[in-house]
Amino acid sequence: MLSVEEICRTYGFRMATSPAESGRRVAGVTTCELPQPGKFVSRGSLVLTLGLGLTQANAGDYVAELVRAEVSALGIGLGPVWTQPPSDLVEAAAEAKLPLLELDAPNGLDAVIDPLRAKLLQVGAAEGQRLAQGRTRLIHAANVGGAAQVVSMLAELIRGWAVVVDRAGRPLYATGGARLHIDDAVAAASGFPRRVRFSELSVHHLDENRTTTSALVAGFRPGEDALARELAGTAASLLTLLGRQPDAQASGRARRLAMSALLNDSATVRRSIANDWAIGDVDVVVARVRSRSRSVFLEETALRWVEELNQPILVAGEGPTVTAVIPVDLVPEWCARVETAVRVDGLPVRCGIGTKTSVVDLGTSLRQAEQALEVALADGRVIADYAELPTSRLVGSLQGGGALADRTFAALDQAGAQRETLMTSLHVFLAENGSWEAAAAQLGVHRHTLRHRMQRIEELTGHDLSRMEDRVELWVALRVRGFATD
Numbered sequence: 430m431l432s433v434e435e436i437c438r439t440y441g442f443r444m445a446t447s448p449a450e451s452g453r454r455v456a457g458v459t460t461c462e463l464p465q466p467g468k469f470v471s472r473g474s475l476v477l478t479l480g481l482g483l484t485q486a487n488a489g490d491y492v493a494e495l496v497r498a499e500v501s502a503l504g505i506g507l508g509p510v511w512t513q514p515p516s517d518l519v520e521a522a523a524e525a526k527l528p529l530l531e532l533d534a535p536n537g538l539d540a541v542i543d544p545l546r547a548k549l550l551q552v553g554a555a556e557g558q559r560l561a562q563g564r565t566r567l568i569h570a571a572n573v574g575g576a577a578q579v580v581s582m583l584a585e586l587i588r589g590w591a592v593v594v595d596r597a598g599r600p601l602y603a604t605g606g607a608r609l610h611i612d613d614a615v616a617a618a619s620g621f622p623r624r625v626r627f628s629e630l631s632v633h634h635l636d637e638n639r640t641t642t643s644a645l646v647a648g649f650r651p652g653e654d655a656l657a658r659e660l661a662g663t664a665a666s667l668l669t670l671l672g673r674q675p676d677a678q679a680s681g682r683a684r685r686l687a688m689s690a691l692l693n694d695s696a697t698v699r700r701s702i703a704n705d706w707a708i709g710d711v712d713v714v715v716a717r718v719r720s721r722s723r724s725v726f727l728e729e730t731a732l733r734w735v736e737e738l739n740q741p742i743l744v745a746g747e748g749p750t751v752t753a754v755i756p757v758d759l760v761p762e763w764c765a766r767v768e769t770a771v772r773v774d775g776l777p778v779r780c781g782i783g784t785k786t787s788v789v790d791l792g793t794s795l796r797q798a799e800q801a802l803e804v805a806l807a808d809g810r811v812i813a814d815y816a817e818l819p820t821s822r823l824v825g826s827l828q829g830g831g832a833l834a835d836r837t838f839a840a841l842d843q844a845g846a847q848r849e850t851l852m853t854s855l856h857v858f859l860a861e862n863g864s865w866e867a868a869a870a871q872l873g874v875h876r877h878t879l880r881h882r883m884q885r886i887e888e889l890t891g892h893d894l895s896r897m898e899d900r901v902e903l904w905v906a907l908r909v910r911g912f913a914t915d
Contacts (some may be wrong), residue, residue: 431455431552433502433528436475439548440541442504442530444503445514445522453528455657456553458546460538475502475545477538480510488517494564496525503527508536556656563660571667574732577602580645581670581729583664587657589649593635593668596617596643600738604729610648618644631658633665637673642673688745688752692791703788707741711891714760715783715794718752718767720776727751727778734766752795757785764812771811779805781884782814793910834909837902840889851889852907854882863894 434451436442445450456473456640463469464482476495476632483491483505495503501521502661505514514531532541561587570582576593580602582593590610598615617630631646645665649657669773690702704710720727728746733755735742742763743754755763760782770776781802783794797815805813841848853871869879883894892899 431549433475433530436502436545437530440532440545442532445505445519445529445531446527450502450526450528453501455549456655457549459500460542462773463492464491466491467498470495470498470500472499472803473501474503476500477504477506477542479506479538479870480515483511483515483518484517488515489521491644492518492521492525492527496527501528502530504530504532506532506538508535509537510531510557513867537738542698560659562658563656564663567660567663567667570736571671573736574670574729576671577604578732578736579664579667580604581733583645583647585662586660587647588650589647589657591645591647591661591664593643598693601643602729613648614646617646630686631661633661635669653904684743685745685747687743688754691743691754691788692752692795700788704770708743708754708756708788712757712785713754713788713794714757714785715791715798716760716763717782717795717798718751718753718780719802719806720749720777720778730770730776734763736772739767752798754788754791766812766907779810780812781805782812782816784816796910836904837890837892837906838910839884844889845886851882851886852910855903856907858883858894859900859907 431439431454433444433453433455434448435456437444437451446789454473457471457475457744458477459470460476460477461469462481464484466476466478466482466485492503502524505511507519508514514529519529532538534541565597566586567579567582572620573586574581578593580593581604584604590604590613592611593601594611594615595601598619600611601615603611603614613630617632618634627790627874631649633642633647645661645668647657647661647664671769687702691823718727727749728744728751731744731746731751735744738759740759740762740874741756742759745752753763764780764782767780771778774909779802781798781800781804783797783801786794790801801813801815801818804818835842841851844851855866857871858865858868861871865876865879872879886892887894890903892903893901
């Protein structure tokens with residue numbers, strides 16, 4: 430819809446009242462010369478008149494009828510009847526905050542009515558198409574990703590933000606920069622005074638519109654109000670339907686439990702989980718994606734990528750980091766989507782990719798993905814592929830690298846709960862070129878504790894950490910196991 434300001438600028442109208450209401454949107458145009466116009470005008474319209482039915486005496490009642498009819502503005506053509514708007518009309522319109530426009534129209538309003546009406550119809554048709562497309566995308570989001578995806582899609586469609594808060598004021602789902610507006614959203618949902626950072630907020634209480642339940646709050650920019658309110662209403666209806674299901678958050682919990690099982694449980698459980706998620710019969714890689722901004726809700730963003738790719742990719746998020754298990758043949762498409770998100774959409778995210786493996790042995794690929802991610806963050810790369818890192822290529826070219834690592838760490842692998850601590854300590858010690866002070870500081874332990882750990886590693890591996898040859902062999906074995914970074 431066109432705003433009052435846009436109509437003034439394009440068609441020669443002038444504001445006879447304060448421009449404070451010039452942002453109002455106009456849905457149509459109506460002409461009326463009756464002294465009691467209320468029954469003959471439409472909501473949201475610009476009412477145009479030459480003032481044939483207007484007098485100083487009835488100006489207040491005239492404006493009151495228009496306000497009750499919820500018109501957007503009143504325009505008066507000057508020349509045939511009035512040379513300037515009646516003063517009582519201006520005062521009544523100003524008091525009622527009804528925009529009053531004036532137009533020099535000595536020959537009547539015919540010259541402006543038809544082009545304005547045609548323009549409003551054109552704009553209305555375009556917005557109707559956007560609304561239909563938006564509703565379709567919201568319904569698809571509800572089917573694919575549940576409540577979180579609906580909120581994320583709404584924020585994208587209205588070019589603003591959206592958040593669902595529960596009856597205690599806790600945010601359940603939020604996206605589109607909503608972290609910056611949580612306090613406003615909670616206040617709006619509760620009906621309390623708030624500090625408004627967006628020009629408009631739309632509040633929709635869920636579950637039968639009872640004000641004591643959770644609420645969807647959407648913030649949108651000027652020019653998007655009518656469309657945004659309609660789409661927010663659609664989103665609220667979808668969220669209400671999803672909320673009536675046994676568990677509206679079951680999808681997210683299922684994904685996180687599946688990821689945890691794939692990374693930690695037995696091989697039998699991993700195979701079962703992988704088959705359930707349609708990734709059991711192919712080689713996969715683990716990807717780690719991290720956001721450098723708290724305002725990016727990364728899991729919802731990654732789910733949207735999966736929706737766009739329409740492929741079996743398991744995604745689960747925790748805080749600013751998302752883990753994805755991706756079939757090998759889909760890795761190029763995933764990387765292309767991440768690149769687009771960063772270079773086109775401007776999202777501050779980085780991605781690390783591990784090497785291919787089977788779903789029953791994801792631990793190494795996970796560690797590699799995390800190390801590649803650290804390289805991406807440090808070097809400013811959008812994506813770092815572990816297999817393309819310099820020392821990874823060197824280790825990959827060695828014959829029998831896996832056997833070397835297994836032989837070197839055979840006893841250490843049986844060290845139970847100590848294994849991970851010892852391996853990590855060895856990695857940091859070698860990465861710090863054997864500096865006891867630097868490695869101890871990096872690990873957050875005393876030098877004597879680190880020396881004790883290194884002695885234990887020497888006992889378990891039979892290697893002497895004072896010898897360069899042994900250090901190199903341990904470093905290569907660590908690299909094969911995915912414990913070293915470039």
